[in-house]
Amino acid sequence: MSRISEVFGKRKALIPFITVGDPSISQTEKLVYDLEKAGADIIELGVPFSDPIADGPVIQAAHNRALKNNVSLQDAFLLANKVSRKIKIPLVFMLSQNLIENYGSSKFFSDCAKYGVGGVIIPDSIPDEMEEKNDSIDRILLVSPTTNEERIKMIAQKSSGFIYLISSAGITGKRSKISADVSKMAAAIKKYTNKPIAVGFGISNPAQAKEAAKHADGVIVGSALVEIIAKKQFKKAADFIKSLRRAIDAG
């Protein structure tokens, strides 16, 4: 059990996503503390990249805002190093494969351990291309509605920390409806593993969070939160996470 997977034993996990350096590194730092207080169990820190192919317009815009400040992976590590000492919940990096290639894969994973990053989500990589893991950093793998049974089995075995279940095909962004197949997909994964499952892609209000939490062990919220941050309504961002927390706990 890693620190990340342990989180799920206590309550349904709420996992907000924010982009490092949007709108500034210091604001991201404050947001991390506020999100913890608002009821987050894990925080996903997106590292900005020029060409995030899995992301919709909202998160692309967040990356662009951060890149205007020249925010790099190095900066993300410095931030993680600072905040991880002050919070009780684990941090996860979400980043594109090219940033890891550029940084150097072995240095990247050893720096994750050094600076308090517990797990990594690489949306444009698949387990088939990953090197064997020989460190303590969780590789959180994704299952999509298009993933066949054979791959679900392989991903269930190789994923660590939790399994990221994409609620519907497509890119990140709010959805008016969360696919009814989430419970079916979660059941298909549970056939092969007891590892926790968190649902993401499209969750944008308390009712959707509550519904998603019924079928899984955790809920990930990205675009809806980033959209509030884009308007610089930081208090509202924390209140939004509080409202999701209440809805999930009431479920």
Add this chain to the structure above:
Amino acid sequence: MFSNQPDDRGHFGKFGGRFVPETLIAPLDELKEAYLKYKNDADFISEFKFYLEHYAGRPTPLYFAKNLTDKFNGAKIYLKREDLCHTGAHKINNVIGQLLLAKRMGKKRIIAETGAGQHGVAAATGCALFGLECIVYMGEEDVRRQALNVFRMKLLGAKVISVKSGSKTLKDAINETLRDWMANPSDTFYCLGSSVGPHPYPMMVRDFQSVIGNEAKGQHFEFEKKEPDLLVACVGGGSNSIGLFYPFLEEKPVEIIGVEAAGAASLCKGSIGVLHGAKTYVLQSKTGQILTTHSISAGLDYSGVGPEHSYLKDAGRVKYVMANDKDALYGFKILSEMEGIIPALESSHAIAYLKTAAPKMRSDQSIIVCLSGRGDKDVEEIKNYV
């Protein structure tokens, strides 16, 4: 052996592979399976050949450029005339192959990216021919620069979507096409225009474009009763070049040169990274952000390159060099004035290299240059420079 790549998972040595979101694995597997099934299917092969011959106008000539040969006073120069293909460039070869595959897979919605608009026009042409819906993603900046090709695509019945994300050029058009495919993975076929992207695209595009090299090999042998001494082609994503080079990779004495645009030289100036689904040489900042490029020719204006070229560079089989905008304009000018052939600005980079290579060679040696497209589309752009 250089021609036995990629492996079953699309790796050309350490390059290539599949670096895409999980959602795309199913449609990529479906595509790969269909391609492997049909590439050896007699009906598929004969239909592909039929359209190449009767629709695209193949075989294209291998033309002995006597005036150019005399000017450089060295090796004999032969031009592989892909500019004479229907729609004016080699892009149609690949489009016909992919769309025949799409038809067999029952996919009726076709999406494509385009930079200068040559692949977009070819895709729109093929979709009109085969009765398929066509959606072309094109960077807003390219829509502005290549208004004529946008109009051509619309005339052919395609819908052109102007891409406003990122640098608003080819790399962003590819991003947006991949995003469309993620949202529509079951009913949509992505007709990719170059030998880039995740497996099986680099292999499949190369195979469809290899008609260039296979024809050139036979035609050259007719003239010279031997293999050529040198091949030259321009490299952006790298589809015309890999199409010419591939059938010659095992012919060891044949020297092979790929010419990149100096402002977009991923192989000459880049470093190893991951872009658009493949590990390959890319132009990136110190911190790993993909750089925007500049070339006078929109078709070479790309931050990455096909993974097979990265492999051939590291293996030492192909040498990659650069030509800048000025060199390209020189190539454009001499071919127009001396042979009466207006080349595409992309191909002009390869023509320009002849000045370096041809004079050093003997008159009993020969060079094949891929004239990948015609220059009508570039006339407006050239007006700004001369």
